[in-house]
Amino acid sequence: MIGGWRDSVLVADSDAEAADYMAREDNSFVVLPLHL
Amino acid sequence: MTETRHSPRVLALKPDTSMPDEDVTLQFCLDNMVISGSPRTVLDRLVALVDALGGPFGTLLLGYKEWDLPAVHQKSWRLMADNVMPQLAQLLRFPEGAGLSRQPGEAGQCRPHCALNGQSAQVNRASDRSSAAHPPPAAPPDVRLPDHRSIRRDHGQSNRRVPASRDWPVRRDPAHVQPAVQHPYEPTRPLEPCSPPNSTA
Numbered sequence: 001m002i003g004g005w006r007d008s009v010l011v012a013d014s015d016a017e018a019a020d021y022m023a024r025e026d027n028s029f030v031v032l033p034l035h036l
Numbered sequence: 037m038t039e040t041r042h043s044p045r046v047l048a049l050k051p052d053t054s055m056p057d058e059d060v061t062l063q064f065c066l067d068n069m070v071i072s073g074s075p076r077t078v079l080d081r082l083v084a085l086v087d088a089l090g091g092p093f094g095t096l097l098l099g100y101k102e103w104d105l106p107a108v109h110q111k112s113w114r115l116m117a118d119n120v121m122p123q124l125a126q127l128l129r130f131p132e133g134a135g136l137s138r139q140p141g142e143a144g145q146c147r148p149h150c151a152l153n154g155q156s157a158q159v160n161r162a163s164d165r166s167s168a169a170h171p172p173p174a175a176p177p178d179v180r181l182p183d184h185r186s187i188r189r190d191h192g193q194s195n196r197r198v199p200a201s202r203d204w205p206v207r208r209d210p211a212h213v214q215p216a217v218q219h220p221y222e223p224t225r226p227l228e229p230c231s232p233p234n235s236t237a
Contacts, residue, residue, distance in 0.1 A: 008069055008070040008071070008076075008101065009070070009071045009072070009078060009082075009098050009112070009116060010072035010108075010112050011072075011075055011078050011096070011111075011112045011113075011115035011120060012070070012072070012108075012111070013074065013115070014074050014075065015040040015073045015077050017074075017076065018077075019072075021072070021105075021108055022066060022070065022072050024104070026104050026107075027104055027105075028101035028102060028103045028104050028109065029066055029070045029101065030065070
C-alpha cells in the first residue's frame, strides 16, 4: 500500500457543499473508520 | 476509533508506518482517506493520487457508502461519472493532447522516490518538440481485459472455463503475452504536493 488507504470519493456541486457534508458527524465516511 | 488506534489494523490507516498511532485521528482519516469536493477539486486530487503512485494505474475502484444520505452519494456518483471520469480518462489515456505545466523543482513535485520525478525532463521536452521532427507517439492500443461478467452470468454454460483455484496462477504461453503498454503520463495542471493539504493538521 502506498500513501495509505484512499477508497472513498465524494463529488458535490461545490467544495462548500462537500465540506458541509464532511462536517456531519454521522456522515458515511465517519462510520467507516469507526467500524474498523 | 481509540480501539482501532491500538490494534494492528491501524497500519492500514497510516500513510507511513513510522507515523505514531496517536496521530491517526478520525479527522486525519477523513482528510486522507476521502477525496471530496467539487468535480474540479476531485479531479485535481485524483491526479495528485496518480502522481503519488508514480503514474497511471489500470482501474479506479471506489467504495460506495450510502448509510446516511443516499441521495448525496447517488449524486456524487453521477457527478463522478459525468464530470470527473471523462476528464481523468482522457488525461491518462491521451496525455499527448493535454497541456503541460509541470516543471522540475516546482511545488508540485512528487516525493523523491516517485518515478514521475525522473520523467519530468522528458515530459517537458515533449511539450517543446515540433510535430515534424518529433511526431507524437501513437495512442496506446485499446487493451481490453476479458469480460469476466459473461463468465459469471452463464453459470458455467459457456465454453470458457473459470479456472479452479488450484489452477492459479495460469501458465501463459509467452508467445501470447502482450508486451506491457507504456502510457506516457503528463499532468495537465500544476500538481499539488503528494501530502494532502490537511495532513499536517
